[in-house]
Amino acid sequence: MTSLRSWLPSLLLTAVFAAATGSFLAPLHGQQSSADSPLADPRSPQVYPPGEQPDDRRLGPLQNLNGHFPFSPPETLAAWEARAKALRERVLIATGLWPMPAKTPLNPVIHGQVQRDGFTVEKVYMESLPGHFVTGLLFRPDEVAGDVPAVLCPHGHGGRMQELSLEAVRRMIVNGQERFEASGRYPKLARCVQLARMGCVVFMFDMLGYADSQQISYEVAHRYAEPRPDAVTDEGWLFYSTPAELRLQSIMGLQVWNAIRSLDFLEQLPGVDPNRLAVTGNSGGGTQTILLGAIDPRPVVTFPNGMVSTSMQGGCTCENCALLRIGTGNVELAALLAPRPQAMTAADDWTIEMMTDGYPQLQQVYALYGKRDNVLCRDYTHFPHNFNYVTRGMMYQWFNRHLGLGLSEPIVEEDYRLLSPEQAAIWDDDHPQPAGGPAHERAVGHFFAKDAQQQFAALQANDPAEHRQLLATAWHTILRRSLPAPEEVTRENRLKATVEEQGYLLFKDILQLPAEGESFPTLSLYPKPAGEAGKAWNGEAVLWVSKHGKASLLNEAGLPVPAARDLLDRGYAIIAADLFGQGEFRPQADAEAPQRIVENKRHYAGYTYGYNDPLFVKRVHDLLTLVAFTQSEAKSWSNEQVHLYGREGGEPLAAAAAFVAGEAIDSVTLASERFRFAEVDSYRDPDFVPGSVKYGDLPGLLELLGQPLRIGAF
Numbered sequence: 001m002t003s004l005r006s007w008l009p010s011l012l013l014t015a016v017f018a019a020a021t022g023s024f025l026a027p028l029h030g031q032q033s034s035a036d037s038p039l040a041d042p043r044s045p046q047v048y049p050p051g052e053q054p055d056d057r058r059l060g061p062l063q064n065l066n067g068h069f070p071f072s073p074p075e076t077l078a079a080w081e082a083r084a085k086a087l088r089e090r091v092l093i094a095t096g097l098w099p100m101p102a103k104t105p106l107n108p109v110i111h112g113q114v115q116r117d118g119f120t121v122e123k124v125y126m127e128s129l130p131g132h133f134v135t136g137l138l139f140r141p142d143e144v145a146g147d148v149p150a151v152l153c154p155h156g157h158g159g160r161m162q163e164l165s166l167e168a169v170r171r172m173i174v175n176g177q178e179r180f181e182a183s184g185r186y187p188k189l190a191r192c193v194q195l196a197r198m199g200c201v202v203f204m205f206d207m208l209g210y211a212d213s214q215q216i217s218y219e220v221a222h223r224y225a226e227p228r229p230d231a232v233t234d235e236g237w238l239f240y241s242t243p244a245e246l247r248l249q250s251i252m253g254l255q256v257w258n259a260i261r262s263l264d265f266l267e268q269l270p271g272v273d274p275n276r277l278a279v280t281g282n283s284g285g286g287t288q289t290i291l292l293g294a295i296d297p298r299p300v301v302t303f304p305n306g307m308v309s310t311s312m313q314g315g316c317t318c319e320n321c322a323l324l325r326i327g328t329g330n331v332e333l334a335a336l337l338a339p340r341p342q343a344m345t346a347a348d349d350w351t352i353e354m355m356t357d358g359y360p361q362l363q364q365v366y367a368l369y370g371k372r373d374n375v376l377c378r379d380y381t382h383f384p385h386n387f388n389y390v391t392r393g394m395m396y397q398w399f400n401r402h403l404g405l406g407l408s409e410p411i412v413e414e415d416y417r418l419l420s421p422e423q424a425a426i427w428d429d430d431h432p433q434p435a436g437g438p439a440h441e442r443a444v445g446h447f448f449a450k451d452a453q454q455q456f457a458a459l460q461a462n463d464p465a466e467h468r469q470l471l472a473t474a475w476h477t478i479l480r481r482s483l484p485a486p487e488e489v490t491r492e493n494r495l496k497a498t499v500e501e502q503g504y505l506l507f508k509d510i511l512q513l514p515a516e517g518e519s520f521p522t523l524s525l526y527p528k529p530a531g532e533a534g535k536a537w538n539g540e541a542v543l544w545v546s547k548h549g550k551a552s553l554l555n556e557a558g559l560p561v562p563a564a565r566d567l568l569d570r571g572y573a574i575i576a577a578d579l580f581g582q583g584e585f586r587p588q589a590d591a592e593a594p595q596r597i598v599e600n601k602r603h604y605a606g607y608t609y610g611y612n613d614p615l616f617v618k619r620v621h622d623l624l625t626l627v628a629f630t631q632s633e634a635k636s637w638s639n640e641q642v643h644l645y646g647r648e649g650g651e652p653l654a655a656a657a658a659f660v661a662g663e664a665i666d667s668v669t670l671a672s673e674r675f676r677f678a679e680v681d682s683y684r685d686p687d688f689v690p691g692s693v694k695y696g697d698l699p700g701l702l703e704l705l706g707q708p709l710r711i712g713a714f
Contacts, residue, residue: 039508042497043558045551047508047521048584054510057517058580058618063611064598065313065320069329071361077368084336086477087328091294091336093477093691094323094610095253097260099470101451104130106265110138111431114423116416118142119196123426124203125212128261129447133434135212135426136160136205136262137189139196140271149276149403150201150266152292152299154259155188156285156306156387157222157316159210161424162188177388180415184389191280191392194413198396199405201272205262207284208255208318212426215436216444221251224317225602236442240317242681245605246693247452249445250321252606259292267298275300276403280395282306282387286344287319287330294336301402302342303395305387308334308377310358312350320606322690326480326613331358338362339369341402343376343394349385389413452694472704474695475659480613481621483661486631488515502559503528504568511577513625520585520622522577523550525560527568538571539640540666541630542714545623545657547649547686549582563647567714572643577626579619579653581686595684605683605690615686616653623657627664645714647671652687655701662706669710673698 039046053059074080092098108126122138137160141148155162164172169184178184183193192202209218216239224240231241238244239251259279267274279299281289286307293302307314310331314320325333334342346354359377366375378394396411427433459467476482495508505526512519527537544564546552553564553576560568567574578585595615598608613621623644630642644665646654651670658668677692702709 040495040497041558042495042499042506043554045523045549045554046584047494047510047523047550047578054519054521054585055512056519056580056585062596062598062608063326064600065315065607065611066311067611069310069313069325069331071310071329071331071335071358073335073361073364073368080365080368084338087333087336088295089473090323090328090477091291091333093474094248094321095256095291095295096248096250096321096448096694097253097257097295098474099452099455101129101257101448102455103261103264106261106268108265109431112423112428114419116193119193121419121423123424123431124205124265125426125431126261126265128258129444131434132215132440132444132447133213134205134258134262134265136203137192137424139192139202139204141196141199141201144199144271147271147273148199148201149278149399149405150203150269150272151192151195151278151280151399152259152263152266153188153192153195153202153204154255154279154281154285154288154292155204155207155210156281156283157207158188158283160188160204160206161186161211172388176390177383177386179389179413182418183415186418187387187389187392189419190389190413190416191387191395193416194392194396194411195399197414198400198407198411200278200399200403201266201269203262203266205258207288208251208258211424212433215434215440216251216254217436220441221318222316224251224604227603230438233442235439236446238438238441239445240604242605242683242688243678243693244445245322245609245683245688245690246677246680247445247449248322248691248694249448250606251318252321252324254444255288255318256291256295259288260296263292263296263298274298278302278399278403280305280399282391283385284314284316284319287314290330290334293340293342294333299337300340301399302337302340303344303398304334304342305344305391305395306347306349306351306385308344308358308362309351309354311353317602317604317606320604320610322606322609323478324606324610326609326611331361335362335365338365339371339374341374341398343378343398345378345380345383345391345394347383347385348381351385352381355379355381449694456696468704471695471700472659474691475656475701475704478689478691478695479617479620479656479660481617481624481660483624483664484513484515484628486628489513489625489629491629494521498528499559502568504560511625511629516621518621518625520577520579520625521550521583522575522626523553524573524575525553525564525568526573527571536571537573540571540643541573541575541640542567542643542645543623543626543630543654544574544576545644545646545650545654546576547582547653549578549585550576551578551583552576552648563713575626575630577622579622581615581619595686595688597684605688609683609690614689616656616689619653620656620660623653624660627657627661631664641666643667643669643714645669645671649675649687651675652677652698652701655698655705658707659701659704665707667708667710668705669712669714671712673702673711 106126112123172178206213209221280303289304492510507524
């Protein structure tokens with residue numbers, strides 16, 4: 001590793017010798033450049049030969065929901081628990097639940113009881129937030145002795161009233177997937193019936209847009225594809241809009257919130273044992289089961305079926321949100337339940353490789369706790385994607401064991417008399433359906449935004465340290481990188497030269513962070529050594545950050561712009577870089593370096609930024625590599641300082657990098673503090689950062705800086 005502080009003194013001596021021998025254009029090492037090459041021209045910012053790009057993994061294909069998401073568990077329990085803590089925080093932040101919103105009164109209404117053999121069914125609606133209703137069916141056992149366990153059932157796509165054709169059920173009976181024609185046509189209700197007959201209280205709540213949950217339509221929640229012309233108005237914003245993404249408001253987040261409040265409802269029901277709560281769902285309901293188990297300590301056992309996989313992570317808009325799966329996936333998220341028991345199956349779908357790719361890794365995590373038997377995956381790859389009779393039977397036995405039901409096994413699911421449409425419908429003349437539509441969407445967004453603002457304001461007034469910690473955790477999660485160690489950064493010099501009449505030295509380098517597969521070009525200007533014409537180096541370096549990259553150091557004549565000339569005249573060294581998407585470092589030929597977007601027919605930010613860092617974050621990563629490069633291994637140069645200078649649109653990048661870099665930066669100067677993430681109007685904008693507005697925008701970042709901050713010229 002070669003750092004600025006360790007190589008600069010010897011480099012300057014080399015430059016003095018080179019001046020005497022006329023060899024300023026000879027590279028230190030690496031590629032040789034002809035005298036007429038732009039690479040060898042000290043008045044050109046070009047570092048690479050025409051057509052060459054950095055050797056950087058980020059120029060490759062973007063990750064998408066259909067990629068591979070391998071999980072490599074840490075080797076020690078301490079390492080896993082540190083990772084698990086960070087991942088839980090990420091799930092909360094990504095789903096818009098950091099801090100957890102205020103739990104307003106549920107105001108549950110239970111009505112319309114129907115008696116069946118061994119159980120009752122009742123209709124439920126309640127407010128997960130003021131004016132937003134969760135609907136569903138509540139199943140209770142007839143015979144109850146003391147407080148009983150409760151099971152929450154997120155139903156998955158198709159809805160709780162999903163009906164299969166008689167022909168389809170008969171085929172399933174023939175191949176062993178179902179047992180009964182009648183109840184087999186409503187397989188999602190079948191598990192609620194059997195669990196109630198086993199002695200559990202069961203609540204199956206509606207996903208948004210299904211059955212009686214129509215305040216947000218099915219088309220919006222699950223089939224959104226094109227931006228809506230009224231997405232942002234003076235009255236507020238809709239889901240999928242840029243203001244919603246800047247506040248981390250998503251359909252996925254709202255459904256997770258509805259699941260949390262549904263668990264609150266079950267926990268508070270008379271006759272329910274709050275210490276024996278379970279969750280099970282399949283497909284989209286499996287996704288909700290994974291996330292609820294990851295962030296809520298109350299479920300003592302889960303059965304997340306159909307979505308624990310290192311392959312496809314969930315194709316619906318309701319299963320994706322920004323930040324969630326960058327560098328992780330559903331298997332690792334499921335591991336967050338450990339050491340609490342969970343079980344699942346591998347089927348002939350995207351879970352088909354689970355027995356060899358996913359399940360062994362889950363067992364490794366559970367083994368760290370000495371609870372290897374608390375996770376189970378069975379090979380049902382002869383069945384397609386479903387929660388059929390055989391899989392349900394596996395779930396019944398798992399819950400029987402871990403909820404302490406004490407039933408004799410095997411537990412055999414029996415048929416039941418179906419509910420009529422009237423018996424299953426939540427809304428009727430006495431319980432009218434609430435209004436929904438765009439106005440309701442805006443009200444939901446307003447509730448979450450106002451709640452967060454009020455919590456931040458209260459914390460800032462009453463507990464500034466906790467307020468700062470909450471913001472810092474969020475920004476660390478968004479920016480997703482700590483400062484690299486100096487020895488992790490390598491340098492390839494492409495040119496050292498002098499500009500005689502201007503009195504400075506110029507260097508063209510490529511910095512590399514091999515551990516991340518990243519590299520980018522830099523341009524550095526240094527005052528001449530003492531004893532030569534010009535100002536001697538004062539031992540301090542300015543990291544020049546501009547949206548125009550390293551070319552912003554030089555004017556059209558290839559000489560330092562006035563601000564750079566002033567710094568050189570005052571003895572400062574200046575280092576600038578083409579960060580990802582700037583200057584020579586472009587993944588595509590566009591003057592504005594727009595965000596690259598995952599190919600998907602639905603225009604939703606979560607499909608890209610749920611799996612990939614935004615362009616802004618990639619650029620912050622490059623700045624952190626640049627900061628790490630300036631750090632000295634030898635402390636003899638105690639007077640040397642490193643400063644970040646954000647200008648010409650580089651101000652938020654400089655602020656973000658300074659926040660992460662901490663004491664490695666001695667001061668921060670921003671030419672202006674007028675920038676606001678809130679003014680970004682597209683998820684394709686280079687400055688788009690999910691969550692940035694929720695967590696204080698640029699002023700929130702500046703609040704977190706530990707270094708002296710100056711606004712104006714350096």
